[in-house]
Amino acid sequence: MAPVMHHIGGEGPAVVLIHGFGADRLGWVATSPALLDTCSVWAAELPAHGTAEPGPTTPIDIAHALTEMLPDTDGPIALIGHSLGGAVAAHMAALKPTRIGKVALIAPAGFGDGEVAADFLRGFPKLQSEEEALTLLRQLVVRERLIMPQMAQYVLKHLEKPGRREALAQIAEAALNFAPPALPDSALIIWGEDDTINPPDKAWLRSLGDQAMLLPDTGHLPHVEAATKVNRKLDAYLQA
Amino acid sequence: MTTPILVPQLGNEITEAEVTEWVAAEGDAVKNGDLIVVITTTKMAIEIEAPADGTLKTIAVPEGDIVEVGVTLGEIA
Numbered sequence: 178m179a180p181v182m183h184h185i186g187g188e189g190p191a192v193v194l195i196h197g198f199g200a201d202r203l204g205w206v207a208t209s210p211a212l213l214d215t216c217s218v219w220a221a222e223l224p225a226h227g228t229a230e231p232g233p234t235t236p237i238d239i240a241h242a243l244t245e246m247l248p249d250t251d252g253p254i255a256l257i258g259h260s261l262g263g264a265v266a267a268h269m270a271a272l273k274p275t276r277i278g279k280v281a282l283i284a285p286a287g288f289g290d291g292e293v294a295a296d297f298l299r300g301f302p303k304l305q306s307e308e309e310a311l312t313l314l315r316q317l318v319v320r321e322r323l324i325m326p327q328m329a330q331y332v333l334k335h336l337e338k339p340g341r342r343e344a345l346a347q348i349a350e351a352a353l354n355f356a357p358p359a360l361p362d363s364a365l366i367i368w369g370e371d372d373t374i375n376p377p378d379k380a381w382l383r384s385l386g387d388q389a390m391l392l393p394d395t396g397h398l399p400h401v402e403a404a405t406k407v408n409r410k411l412d413a414y415l416q417a
Numbered sequence: 418m419t420t421p422i423l424v425p426q427l428g429n430e431i432t433e434a435e436v437t438e439w440v441a442a443e444g445d446a447v448k449n450g451d452l453i454v455v456i457t458t459t460k461m462a463i464e465i466e467a468p469a470d471g472t473l474k475t476i477a478v479p480e481g482d483i484v485e486v487g488v489t490l491g492e493i494a
Binding site for chain 1: 425426427428429430431435437438450455457458459460461462463464466
């Protein structure tokens with residue numbers, strides 16, 4: 178069965194974290210502790226990622242599957258989605274408008290300037306060596322020290338699980354060719370100015386005023402590279 | 418007065434990390450929010466910022482060592 182929903186901890190209104198292509202729930206290690214004091218934090222794992230078996234491959238199909246697994250809570254559920262997980266979150270908000278409340282999108286797929294790094298998406302499922310993995314993964318960040326050999330080894334180990342390379346290749350193709358969802362009302366959008374994986378449409382983001390946060394010296398992982406600023410912004414948005 | 422630099426909470430699944438790089442050296446002047454040390458979990462690296470203005474007085478854990486959540490990495494005075 179895919180995807181998978183993990184309860185990370187905390188008490189309060191529910192927030193679901195939805196990671197991007199090639200990541201898993203542990204990619205939120207710098208984010209989730211900041212939310213645990215005020216929220217009940219859940220982390221989804223997309224099909225063929227983390228502990229989830231292969232399953233649906235398109236953002237809309239993944240969104241359908243995840244909406245069936247939302248935490249059983251009274252109040253509205255907030256979503257925080259990164260990259261591919263951002264597109265999934267936006268779809269979920271449209272599918273379940275009465276259950277989904279606030280939506281924060283970090284470098285969401287489908288909302289950039291259109292120049293998505295196809296070589297990254299297609300290269301990831303084919304990675305074989307640690308050196309190759311480090312070179313590819315360091316495209317994610319401005320400061321290369323954030324991608325250490327541990328991450329390269331972790332990714333390679335995951336790719337060796339049965340069916341993961343094939344499923345990820347299908348998800349990559351779907352991520353390169355999908356109809357973007359509508360932007361959820363009052364969504365918060367966070368993006369790194371120097372994102373080369375899913376480059377931002379800076380003029381559009383600036384036109385959104387306080388609804389958007391464009392971070393200097395930051396690549397495709399603002400929640401890692403600018404964790405303090407992003408956590409502060411997420412907290413203010415969720416508590417408002 | 419000294420302020421400890423602590424290994425932060427890393428969620429409910431990760432209990433330890435490796436000190437991968439001290440960006441500041443003992444004796445360096447640091448400001449609250451400056452990047453001071455990088456730690457790496459089983460997967461992600463995390464940048465830890467100085468928790469106060471002052472001088473990095475002590476580096477208690479050298480690069481390469483594994484530390485648990487809550488451990489004091491160093492002190493700012």
